[in-house]
Amino acid sequence: MKRFVLILFLFAFVCFFSCKKDIESDKNDNRKGHKDWSYDGETSPEHWDEIFENSDCGGEHQSPINIVEAKTIKSETEFNSSKILYDKEIELKEVKNNGHTIEFDFDKGDSIHYINENYQLIQLHFHEPSEHTINGIRYPIEIHLVHKSTKNNLTVLSVLAKEGNESQLFEFFESFLPLKKGEYKVINKTIDLTTLFPVSKDYYSYSGSLTTPPCTENVNWVIFKQPIVISLDEVLRLKNTMPINNYRTEQPLNNRIVYINYENK
Ligand SMILES: [Zn+2]
Secondary structure, three states: OHHHHHHHHHHHHHHHHHHHHHHHHHHHHHHHHHOOOOOOHHHOHHHHHHHOOOOOOOOOOOOOOEEOHHHOEEOOOOOOHHHEEOOOOEEEEEEEEOOOOEEEEEOOOOEEEEOOEEEEEEEEEEEOOOOOEEOOEEOOEEEEEEEEEOOOOEEEEEEEEEEOOOOHHHHHHHOOOOOOOOOEEEEEEEEOHHHHOOOOOOEEEEEEEOOOOOOOEEEEEEEEOOOEEEOHHHHHHHHOOOOOOOOOOOOOOOOOOOEEEOOOO
């Protein structure tokens, strides 16, 4: 009997350690395999450079930033409203909730010409509240229009939105909401994106990064100075469909210059 108890005890002892090891290795695999990231908790922005070791997330030229207007330098315009070569009718492919934002994807996409290169519009998505701040002011919504060139260079146009009257374009965008995490809807409809931009095309520009992992650097940022106007309901509908505060915090400017580009020089 004593021998039986001893064997049982030994068995339990071995099992305890091997099971514990399994649980730990599962935990490690999870961290390596899924590469989850989020806007709060253990996978929030301050941990992205640890989770994504080979990414640019810990780099010197990251986005977003706070733009201090008094410190900007006037630039010769490389990009103005006439260079937004958006057609009146472009094909909107689908909308998805990727768990981080609401994203609209474009099939052929519209193009822009920026610093001697043509860029195709790939997708647009939203942040609530804004990621970039201007003179410390955080806007209710920031829209990112992500463009890629044939050389895989990236230019992001950023439109800030403040609360006021309803926007017809946002009513259209939000007619596909709510969308659950991982859910998408095929649209295949034409849309006029030229109405998305503010009346004044003055903009700030600087060299930064994607604001989500892998935080790739050498992204051209074009941030329109004048916010557009959308209604409180439109802000709330987006807010309720995206993770709370889906914005990355301000990154140090380091040795970068932010330019101000005036439409009418
Ligand atoms: Zn974004």
